[in-house]
């Protein structure tokens with residue numbers, strides 16, 4: 001395989017300045033689960049020039065269908081979630097101090113001192129802890145969510161209220177070969193899906209689902225999978241890259257292999273085998289791997305284990321929908337700042353597009 005020249009991919013989408021700018025807009029938008037409006041608005045504006053078959057369903061998913069030209073096209077659902085993990089104010093304690101809750105998988109210990117934006121008015125605040133961390137005992141203590149508050153200052157207290165969402169205020173930045181942003185999980189998938197719609201391969205019906213509420217239990221994908229009723233599904237997401245060296249102070253791990261390793265930056269799109277909610281379809285895994293090798297696109301196999309994404313809901317829909325996932329690896333996912341490599345994004349989009357372009361009913365007709 002390695003000695004053959006790379007084949008040409010039909011009309012591959014390109015990631016250039018405009019695509020990076022769009023990703024920046026998507027990442028800087030605030031759209032915690034259940035409040036995806038800001039991202040939905042950008043998605044609608046971006047997909048409408050490419051298909052008239054666009055609808056927003058009752059939960060807020062954007063379903064955009066672009067039909068191919070084949071007589072019996074494979075109907076492929078490609079999904080990416082619009083929501084991000086975040087916070088919600090739950091109680092006004094006066095003087096601009098608010099008690100808050102966590103929406104999605106966030107660790108309270110990582111929140112102290114982080115700047116946030118609250119409500120539709122994007123009122124700036126900071127996550128504080130009433131008790132000062134001073135001595136060694138305090139430093140090692142587990143920080144309960146109850147001990148934290150969002151502080152917007154007394155002057156701004158009237159501009160926010162319990163029920164308002166809050167997101168981290170991190171802004172998008174380019175750092176050499178990397179991109180840093182909040183919500184890279186899964187705006188990177190949303191940006192990729194927009195590009196796939198723009199450059200949809202003619203051999204398939206592309207059923208694009210920009211889903212809501214993934215981070216709180218794959219809720220939007222469940223109804224989107226039912227409504228679209230595809231032959232198969234490809235989920236595009238961002239997955240943790242736990243590829244830093246083991247911490248020297250961790251006596252169990254010191255000098256040993258990184259036990260948490262699952263993907264690493266720079267090694268290409270991460271193809272899933274299994275996670276906590278899905279055994280990914282072996283025929284589709286094979287199709288992705290064979291396509292990557294055929295077109296000389298780097299890829300990695302995400303190490304099996306926990307986590308999960310919209311595939312967990314989609315593959316169990318109706319009478320079963322063969323599903324597979326592919327992710328851009330990201331460091332520090334579900335924190336205020338995630339880092340990805342631009343090359344990994346380019347290769348993920350390239351592989352997704354090539355794999356869709358090569359799809360025929362024969363891919364699912366083989367023995368598993």
Ligand SMILES: [Zn+2]
Pocket residue numbers: 081185186214237238309
């Ligand atoms: Zn995700």
